[in-house]
Amino acid sequence: MEYIKNRNTLRRAMVLVAAIVSVACTEAAQEAVAEESAAVSSRQAPRYDDGTIVFDYQAGEQGYWGRPSTSSLVEAGVEVEFNEDGLLADINDALNVAPFMPWSLALYKYRQANGLKDDPVKACISPAGPRHIHDKGGFRIIQDRNYERIYIVFGGGNMNWRVIYMDGREPPNPEEVTGTYYGHSTGHWEGDTLVVNSSGFIDRFWFSNGGLPHTRALELEERFTRSDYDTLEYEVTIDDPHTYTRPWKSEWTLEWIDGEIQEHFCEDHRQE
């Protein structure tokens, strides 16, 4: 009987020790994970010798920007549910996506209601505008400091690129230029944020995967901030007085992905 009592005492003691060890191990593991993640997120954004932020990879590295934190363009602060193609979970949320004019809301709802079947991207028309920053293919921001230009090279769509002039030139009058998919972009720095102003767009593309309309009056202000090594904050202000009742803003973040942008060629799937 004494033996059994001692054995029970011993068993309880062992359970207690095991519990203490388990808790200690769990806490240690949690601390390790916390330290590791802190180490990752505390990696600072790389800089050139003059302190300018580097958006692309440096010698010996590889990587690009991708995995956007949102799946479609929507006014900042508005909560609506989209699928990964930009289709609203509830068509009644359309009104909240942006400050539409009546015609643009009607057209947006029309596109949503027919399942985005008319999306020009399906005919290999470039996504263009902020939509490219949402594209699954990702992108690189390559700073050509000799020629004072920045190139954004896209992995999605048709693997296009756009040019941002950083040489202080005045943007052309949008009324006097032939519109293009990427418009004419000029950039400057505000602290560590790259600010890009673009105008001179054509309206042959959808600037969001959900089918937000625009006209040739569209003007964009984009702000790129590499807040740490692995995070790119993107903010875009959309100003199209022919389509929206006021300028409005959308924002999301992107992750630094270790690797190379994959080769991608667009194919026309409209007949499938």
Place this chain on the structure above:
Amino acid sequence: MRQVFLSGLFLAALMVPLLGGAQEGFPLDGTWRGTWQDQSGTEHMVVMVMAWDGRSITGIINPGRNAVPIDRAELALENWFITIEATDKDGKPITAQGILKNIGAYNREVMGTWTIAGESFPFRMVRE
């Protein structure tokens, strides 16, 4: 006379790409080409160039020497029904009305009636 005609053609050629070319923005933006058919079966060609300026739809009918401005154009969003009013060179009132179809397509179309001086005829135009 020939010189005036050629000048008209030249101006029309200039106007069409200037105002046209839109595809995915305002649904009526761009250049439209079609016909209306009178009671004898004769088809009359119509070219319309329309543009949205954020407040109203403006444009011209049959750019060239017979061009007339669009006096008023409306798009009813609940059913995509369009109404276009103008006055021809002889002072006759014109009203083109119809439903906008295949809105998402590159070559969307309008089918309806062309009313001139109180008489209505079948009308169809497709965006180029």
